[in-house]
Amino acid sequence: MLNGQDTAYEESDLYRLRHTAAHVLAQVVLELYPQAKLGIGPPIESGFYYDFDLGIDEQGQPRTFKPDDLPQLEKRMRQIIAGQHPLRCQEVTVDEARQKFSDQPYKLELIEGLEQGDGDESGETAVPITLYRHDNFEDLCRGPHVAHTGQIPLDGFKLMHTAAAYWRGDEKRPMLQRIYGTAWHSKKELKQYLHLLEEAKKRDHRKLGRELDLYVIDEEIGPGLPLWLPKGNVLREELEKLAREVEDKAGYQRVSTPHIAKEALYLHSGHLPYYAGDMYPPMDDEGTRYYLKPMNCPFHHKIFASRPRSYRELPLRLAEYGMVYRYEQSGALFGLMRVRAAQQNDAHIYCSEEQFEAEFIDVMDMYRAYFDLFGIDKYVMRLSKHSKDGLGKKYADNEAMWLKTEEMVRQAMKNARVPFVEAEDEAAFYGPKIDVQIWSAIGREFSLATNQVDFAQPANFDLVFVNERGEAERPLCIHRAPLGSHERFIGFLIEHYAGNFPVWLAPVQAVVIPITDKNLGYARRVTAVLKARGIRIEVNEGDERMNKKIRQAQLQKIPYMLVVGDQEESAGTVSVRTRLNEIRGSISLAQFQAQISDLVENRLNYL
Numbered sequence: 221m222l223n224g225q226d227t228a229y230e231e232s233d234l235y236r237l238r239h240t241a242a243h244v245l246a247q248v249v250l251e252l253y254p255q256a257k258l259g260i261g262p263p264i265e266s267g268f269y270y271d272f273d274l275g276i277d278e279q280g281q282p283r284t285f286k287p288d289d290l291p292q293l294e295k296r297m298r299q300i301i302a303g304q305h306p307l308r309c310q311e312v313t314v315d316e317a318r319q320k321f322s323d324q325p326y327k328l329e330l331i332e333g334l335e336q337g338d339g340d341e342s343g344e345t346a347v348p349i350t351l352y353r354h355d356n357f358e359d360l361c362r363g364p365h366v367a368h369t370g371q372i373p374l375d376g377f378k379l380m381h382t383a384a385a386y387w388r389g390d391e392k393r394p395m396l397q398r399i400y401g402t403a404w405h406s407k408k409e410l411k412q413y414l415h416l417l418e419e420a421k422k423r424d425h426r427k428l429g430r431e432l433d434l435y436v437i438d439e440e441i442g443p444g445l446p447l448w449l450p451k452g453n454v455l456r457e458e459l460e461k462l463a464r465e466v467e468d469k470a471g472y473q474r475v476s477t478p479h480i481a482k483e484a485l486y487l488h489s490g491h492l493p494y495y496a497g498d499m500y501p502p503m504d505d506e507g508t509r510y511y512l513k514p515m516n517c518p519f520h521h522k523i524f525a526s527r528p529r530s531y532r533e534l535p536l537r538l539a540e541y542g543m544v545y546r547y548e549q550s551g552a553l554f555g556l557m558r559v560r561a562a563q564q565n566d567a568h569i570y571c572s573e574e575q576f577e578a579e580f581i582d583v584m585d586m587y588r589a590y591f592d593l594f595g596i597d598k599y600v601m602r603l604s605k606h607s608k609d610g611l612g613k614k615y616a617d618n619e620a621m622w623l624k625t626e627e628m629v630r631q632a633m634k635n636a637r638v639p640f641v642e643a644e645d646e647a648a649f650y651g652p653k654i655d656v657q658i659w660s661a662i663g664r665e666f667s668l669a670t671n672q673v674d675f676a677q678p679a680n681f682d683l684v685f686v687n688e689r690g691e692a693e694r695p696l697c698i699h700r701a702p703l704g705s706h707e708r709f710i711g712f713l714i715e716h717y718a719g720n721f722p723v724w725l726a727p728v729q730a731v732v733i734p735i736t737d738k739n740l741g742y743a744r745r746v747t748a749v750l751k752a753r754g755i756r757i758e759v760n761e762g763d764e765r766m767n768k769k770i771r772q773a774q775l776q777k778i779p780y781m782l783v784v785g786d787q788e789e790s791a792g793t794v795s796v797r798t799r800l801n802e803i804r805g806s807i808s809l810a811q812f813q814a815q816i817s818d819l820v821e822n823r824l825n826y827l
């Protein structure tokens with residue numbers, strides 16, 4: 221939540237504290253580099269930053285901070301903080317502000333913006349212009365701040381790292397040097413935060429994705445187009461299997477549709493023009509344009525429309541884990557979290573208005589069952605609504621239907637006793653939706669699933685069914701993808717579990733480690749028995765010593781290691797160790813098989 225900071229945060233003490241820390245940082249940078257030109261320095265989600273132009277170096281490149289600058293700046297910041305300098309706010313006219321910042325070109329540009337009344341990314345508001353002063357430093361700023369610098373705990377802040385950033389994020393503008401810092405109420409909070417960062421680094425799905433052989437991204441194939449390696453593909457298939465089982469029980473039927481379709485389909489659905497910015501450019505086939513599909517829905521609508529439908533068939537639930545292709549800016553791509561080709565955990569439910577609420581609640585229950593299974597205990601549901609201004613531009617132009625369907629969703633959520641918040645101007649182009657944010661075990665936030673109501677596309681495609689009274693009636697369509705895209709969800713799971721997948725998901729569930737080569741035959745027999753029961757198991761036939769093999773298996777986060785030597789061989793047992801380094805001792809092969817099968821079949825989340 222770097223940009224869309226919520227107001228509660230903006231009104232918090234932490235926000236003031238961080239904002240003041242940014243001012244102190246700018247002050248000490250100006251001491252060290254008197255020629256520096258100041259950009260902006262706002263508080264951000266877990267700290268603050270400030271941007272500086274340090275001029276040009278001897279090679280004609282933008283000058284950067286030196287590695288030992290940060291500790292030195294931090295030390296000097298402590299001295300200023302300890303001075304307990306009060307923060308004073310002053311209102312000035314545009315001309316006065318211009319005079320004060322006459323040698324600060326970026327500030328002059330901001331002042332000009334303020335004069336024209338644009339509240340901008342720096343958080344400054346229009347005239348009268350406010351300045352904040354402490355000690356000998358003054359900044360263009362709308363506040364708020366703490367009362368004096370001494371309220372920043374001396375051991376509760378830290379300068380983290382530097383990065384390059386274009387002025388106003390525009391690559392045609394100068395490249396500035398950004399210093400990131402973090403600040404907290406206490407040393408304890410700072411330590412907790414730094415610990416969380418360390419954990420996050422260890423759990424980073426891009427790092428673990430490589431180490432655990434799950435996926436690769438090959439530049440020649442293209443950015444944002446992951447290749448799933450055999451082990452990663454197991455995760456995908458297990459998720460599919462789970463979804464299929466859940467949906468079979470809930471009365472879904474599976475369909476398959478192609479990856480491309482004619483332009484006419486998307487004009488019909490409304491994806492063109494509403495969604496054009498997210499679609500790949502078309503392919504031209506002798507004057508007919510084809511698009512890669514960004515969503516599965518229009519295909520499913522065509523299936524619904526492929527023959528006359530009766531109320532007896534409703535709700536009709538069509539599921540497809542279809543690949544969709546969306547054009548994401550290359551700068552926005554991020555591991556598995558933001559990709560250009562993704563497999564949606566998709567389905568469309570066609571129902572009458574009377575059936576809507578029960579269906580919608582069933583979908584919400586399905587979400588919650590998934591969250592229980594994966595141990596996701598922190599999530600927020602948001603009802604994303606249209607905006608009046610966006611009608612006919614971003615949103616299907618039918619205000620009455622927007623208001624009606626938004627109220628239907630609101631009621632369904634209330635009746636299902638699901639807590640939710642509401643947000644304007646966040647809907648899909650065809651209807652309101654429930655967006656789900658989840659938090660991983662280490663507190664990282666992800667937007668995941670959506671559950672959407674669509675009144676627009678059924679009208680666009682003239683979908684109808686014959687109701688009980690023999691009349692043609694328009695169905696509603698529910699779009700739902702509880703696991704979002706399998707790419708993003710797997711990215712999430714990697715970080716959530718730190719690669720320690722529950723047994724049912726683990727790409728390799730057990731490895732057999734013979735103590736000596738003599739035991740290799742038995743090791744292979746054990747493997748064959750378990751494999752026949754559907755367990756993903758392999759033998760480590762390498763030359764390394766047993767302890768090294770155990771270590772390898774632990775690094776690969778394989779749940780079970782079955783060590784077999786002469787004793788085990790003669791008794792028909794396996795000596796069980798876990799990736800948690802527990803030594804469970806010898807049990808019969810049949811016993812182990814029963815245990816692991818129970819964990820897999822019931823998708824239990826322990827070893």
Ligand SMILES: [Zn+2]
Nearest residue numbers: 359361362363
């Ligand atoms: Zn400020």
Ligand SMILES: [Zn+2]
Nearest residue numbers: 515516517699
């Ligand atoms: Zn859809």
